[in-house]
Amino acid sequence: MVSIKDIAERAGVSYSTVSKALNDSPLVKEETKRRILEIARSMGYQRNLLARHLVSGRTRLIGFGLVNLGNPIFANLTIQLHRALAALDYRMVIAISPDEIDLLNQMRADGLVIWADLVSRHPHLMEELGRWQAKTLVIGTDEPVPLPHVRFDRRAGIAKAVEYLRSFGHRRIGFIGSSQEIKVRAFLDAVQQAGLTPSLDWLYPAEPTFEGGYRAIRYARPDVPMPTAFIGLNNLITKGALRALLELGYRVPQDVSLIGYDNLPDMQFAEVPITTVGPSLEEVADFAAHRVVDMIDGKPGPDAHVIEPILIPRASVERAPDRDDT
Amino acid sequence: MVSIKDIAERAGVSYSTVSKALNDSPLVKEETKRRILEIARSMGYQRNLLARHLVSGRTRLIGFGLVNLGNPIFANLTIQLHRALAALDYRMVIAISPDEIDLLNQMRADGLVIWADLVSRHPHLMEELGRWQAKTLVIGTDEPVPLPHVRFDRRAGIAKAVEYLRSFGHRRIGFIGSSQEIKVRAFLDAVQQAGLTPSLDWLYPAEPTFEGGYRAIRYARPDVPMPTAFIGLNNLITKGALRALLELGYRVPQDVSLIGYDNLPDMQFAEVPITTVGPSLEEVADFAAHRVVDMIDGKPGPDAHVIEPILIPRASVERAPDRDDT
DNA sequence: CAATCAATTAACAACGTGGTTATTCACGAG
DNA sequence: CTCGTGAATAACCACGTTGTTAATTGATTG
Numbered sequence: 001m002v003s004i005k006d007i008a009e010r011a012g013v014s015y016s017t018v019s020k021a022l023n024d025s026p027l028v029k030e031e032t033k034r035r036i037l038e039i040a041r042s043m044g045y046q047r048n049l050l051a052r053h054l055v056s057g058r059t060r061l062i063g064f065g066l067v068n069l070g071n072p073i074f075a076n077l078t079i080q081l082h083r084a085l086a087a088l089d090y091r092m093v094i095a096i097s098p099d100e101i102d103l104l105n106q107m108r109a110d111g112l113v114i115w116a117d118l119v120s121r122h123p124h125l126m127e128e129l130g131r132w133q134a135k136t137l138v139i140g141t142d143e144p145v146p147l148p149h150v151r152f153d154r155r156a157g158i159a160k161a162v163e164y165l166r167s168f169g170h171r172r173i174g175f176i177g178s179s180q181e182i183k184v185r186a187f188l189d190a191v192q193q194a195g196l197t198p199s200l201d202w203l204y205p206a207e208p209t210f211e212g213g214y215r216a217i218r219y220a221r222p223d224v225p226m227p228t229a230f231i232g233l234n235n236l237i238t239k240g241a242l243r244a245l246l247e248l249g250y251r252v253p254q255d256v257s258l259i260g261y262d263n264l265p266d267m268q269f270a271e272v273p274i275t276t277v278g279p280s281l282e283e284v285a286d287f288a289a290h291r292v293v294d295m296i297d298g299k300p301g302p303d304a305h306v307i308e309p310i311l312i313p314r315a316s317v318e319r320a321p322d323r324d325d326t
Numbered sequence: 327m328v329s330i331k332d333i334a335e336r337a338g339v340s341y342s343t344v345s346k347a348l349n350d351s352p353l354v355k356e357e358t359k360r361r362i363l364e365i366a367r368s369m370g371y372q373r374n375l376l377a378r379h380l381v382s383g384r385t386r387l388i389g390f391g392l393v394n395l396g397n398p399i400f401a402n403l404t405i406q407l408h409r410a411l412a413a414l415d416y417r418m419v420i421a422i423s424p425d426e427i428d429l430l431n432q433m434r435a436d437g438l439v440i441w442a443d444l445v446s447r448h449p450h451l452m453e454e455l456g457r458w459q460a461k462t463l464v465i466g467t468d469e470p471v472p473l474p475h476v477r478f479d480r481r482a483g484i485a486k487a488v489e490y491l492r493s494f495g496h497r498r499i500g501f502i503g504s505s506q507e508i509k510v511r512a513f514l515d516a517v518q519q520a521g522l523t524p525s526l527d528w529l530y531p532a533e534p535t536f537e538g539g540y541r542a543i544r545y546a547r548p549d550v551p552m553p554t555a556f557i558g559l560n561n562l563i564t565k566g567a568l569r570a571l572l573e574l575g576y577r578v579p580q581d582v583s584l585i586g587y588d589n590l591p592d593m594q595f596a597e598v599p600i601t602t603v604g605p606s607l608e609e610v611a612d613f614a615a616h617r618v619v620d621m622i623d624g625k626p627g628p629d630a631h632v633i634e635p636i637l638i639p640r641a642s643v644e645r646a647p648d649r650d651d652t
Numbered sequence: 653c654a655a656t657c658a659a660t661t662a663a664c665a666a667c668g669t670g671g672t673t674a675t676t677c678a679c680g681a682g
Numbered sequence: 683c684t685c686g687t688g689a690a691t692a693a694c695c696a697c698g699t700t701g702t703t704a705a706t707t708g709a710t711t712g
Contacts, residue, residue: 001459003698014662019700029660044457049432050385051698054376055667072592075401082420091429093419094408103417106375131370133327210595239595266398269536269565271597329668340692345670355690377668381697 002043011039022047053108062292063104063134065095065114067121071208073235073262073281074115080285081113088293098122101129109134111292116141116149135295139288142182148295148303150288152279154183154261157309159190161231161259161277164311166194169320170229170257176204176216176241177233177261187231202227206237213240218247226250228320229257235264235276242270242316253318263312273314279307328369337365348373379434388618389430389460391421391440393447397534399561399588399607400441406611407439414619424448427455435460437618442467442475461621465614468508474621474629476614478605480509480587483635485516487557487585487603490637492520495646496555496583502530502542502567503559503587513557528553532563539566544573552576554646555583561590561602568596568642579644589638599640605633 004022008015013032020028021036028036053059064081066074082092093109095101096118104112112134119125119138129136130147138149165173173196175187184203191198201224206216213232217240230245232238238260242252250256252272260267260276267274284307294301330348334341339358347354347362354362379385390407392400408418419435421427422444430438438460445451445464455462456473464475491499499522501513510529517524527550532542539558543566556571558564564586568578576582578598586593586602593600610633620627 001698005698015698016663016700017661019698020661023700027660032660046432046458048380048434048698049429050376050380050434051667052700053667054374054380054669054698055700057667059376072398072401075398075405078404078420079401082422086422086426091419091426091433093417094404096408096412100412100417103375106372107417108374108376132372210592243595243597266536269569271569327668331668341668342670342693343691345668346691349670353690358690374668377697378670379697380668380699381670383697 001048002045003048004045007036007040007043007045010043011036057108058296059108059110060090061093061104061107061109062090063093063095063101063109063112063114065101065104065112065118067096067115067117071234071236072264072266076264076281077115077285080281081289084285084289088289090289090293098125101125105132105134110296111135111137113288113292114138116145119145135292137288137292137295139284144304148291148301149305150284150291151304151306152284153306153309155186155190157261157277157279158183158186158231159193160309160311161261162187162190162194164275164277164313165229165231165257165259165317166196168229168257168317170227171196171320172202172225172227172229174202174204174227174230175233176206176213176230176237178208179203179205183233204230206233206240208234208237210236210240210243213237213242214244215240217241217244226256228255229259229317232258232260235260235262235267238262238267238274238276239270242272242274246271253316255321257317257320259311259317263310268314270316272316274316275312275314277311278309280310283307327374328371329374330371333362333366333369333371336369337362383434384622385434385436386416387419387430387433387435388416388615389419389421389427389435389438389440391427391430391438391444393422393441393443397560397562398590398592402590402607403441403611406607407615410611410615414615416615416619424451427451431458431460436622437461437463439614439618440464442471445471461618463614463618463621465610470630474617475631476610476617477630477632478610479632479635481512481516483587483603483605484509484512484557485519486635486637487587488513488516488520490601490603490639491555491557491583491585491643492522494555494583494643496553497522497646498528498551498553498555500528500530500553500556501559502532502539502556502563504534505529505531509559530556532559532566534560534563536562536566536569539563539568540570541566543567543570552582554581555585555643558584558586561586561588561593564588564593564600564602565596568598568600572597579642581647583643583646585637585643589636594640596642598642600642601638601640603637604635606636609633 004018005015008018018036021033062085085092095104116138138145138147141149141151142154188198204216206212232241245256252258260274261278263276263278267276330344331341334344344362347359388411411418421430442464464473467475467477468480514524530542532538558567571582578584586600587604589602589604593602
């Protein structure tokens, strides 16, 4: 590979002059600059960012750490974050394990954006991250964590969904998803807030997959009366639930309404375009990119930020049918 | 950040000794080695890969260049390639524009895996890539290109789909997708090969999106009799077409059979699990990763490789209905 | 004509490693 | 006692840059 020394030799100047010329420094005569640039071009010179980064201490590299690439939401976030970072002239490297995160640190990535599940799944990571020099931003937490983070207010999102359904007259609402206490509580609280009396019968535990959502509805307890509306805790669950509902002969939204969590574009292409609630992934990515870059630049900013969920109305919610027997 | 010099000072040895100790060289006494390692650990030493790479000339970085991250197939391939590269101890950096590819080269990425559309969309890229030192592998081409590449034999895939439909008795087959000559010809040839007489009426031009597939069927020419089977040229088109068919009251597969291109896992979650044909993305990623690493290591290998498409039978194909009036 | 000054360029240290060569040291053989 | 000898370590160069400092010009001025 041709280096600035090669160019210097060819041009009959010192390599430091070449360096300045390539960086368009005012310390070099215009004519010399032009001549050097021309020679560099003709020799097919490509600057070596490794060397530059070694001396400058900055790599313009940001790691994105996540866990399960199976859920389309991660693919989506990856795209969005890549876009947002590219706009700020940063490159993105993906990591899906603590080992890879470690390597990013050894590569001297300037910053790390880490999906909350990755740290919660590897608890020792949290303290390590705090010690490292790479600026770390955790995104997608439900609860505050001892690192700069972006929180998704899932509580507010669930509340929004419940209220929305309530405004359509629904009084018995099923909740399909994790039986994790915090989420269940958020739902039950929201229901109460909406002036309804929640019942544990309204909970439909499900794995966070299409299968999970499908089975939760398809093989639900037969003794529990069918709610007039459901909230699915993520995109896959919701799609699975929709499939099961249709198979069971329910019309959506005439017989049963449905709201899904996670604002993914392809939710509109389901059998019935699905009304969704959740953070805008574009907003998340934009905020995370700007925030982490600010952290790198030493600019002040909030250590915690909450992304407000938004509700996107589509066709899967309608007025509650009469069979609502409350 | 702590460097080997800091460790050397603390340990009272020269920094070259520390370097050797960290690399477990036999030139250092075992006891010294242990002592140095202990000090390094206690000081929270993290090796600097930038510096190492500068001297070694290798970065263990591989760029993945692609175009449209909107189609889930790209997200899928990204995941798969990441997985395959991580297994070989390489990191992956995403690039979606020629500029970003350029930067990868300046970062001295050891190799590049580039999706064919990216080079075909930016023709000047091809010759540049040839000149660069990063080993380049183009994947997903339809035709041979003057660079090492992995070809998807779409011709064979289409032929496989046609044959499969033929074996179920279908005699009028619709082809939904690009009106690009090469693909259309592949289809028409395959039909002829299967002993049928193709007609231009069988072509349903469509943009490569869900909308495209939907509109192609929903607003098809009313004077053309409905084929008994369709082939959709990619995953989105196929899903759109399926939606349209169902909306028009056709039962799939009883009234109309459907095969989609692109073996994406989520095709099984469509309204009707869709039979697909296409390259296995896992195989593509594994081959590409191994091949590009071999190229980096200077190992010999084929400049061109063809991935044979495979057909995954699901529920969307059945025997042709009687209305087949040929 | 020497001194001064601005403009230009050259020389060099540094970044943190990995390798190569030189030095030191202890020890045993002659 | 001296001379290898081998083990262990130190010293140094290179990788390709950037930034700082020193040197070299050519012109200007008193």
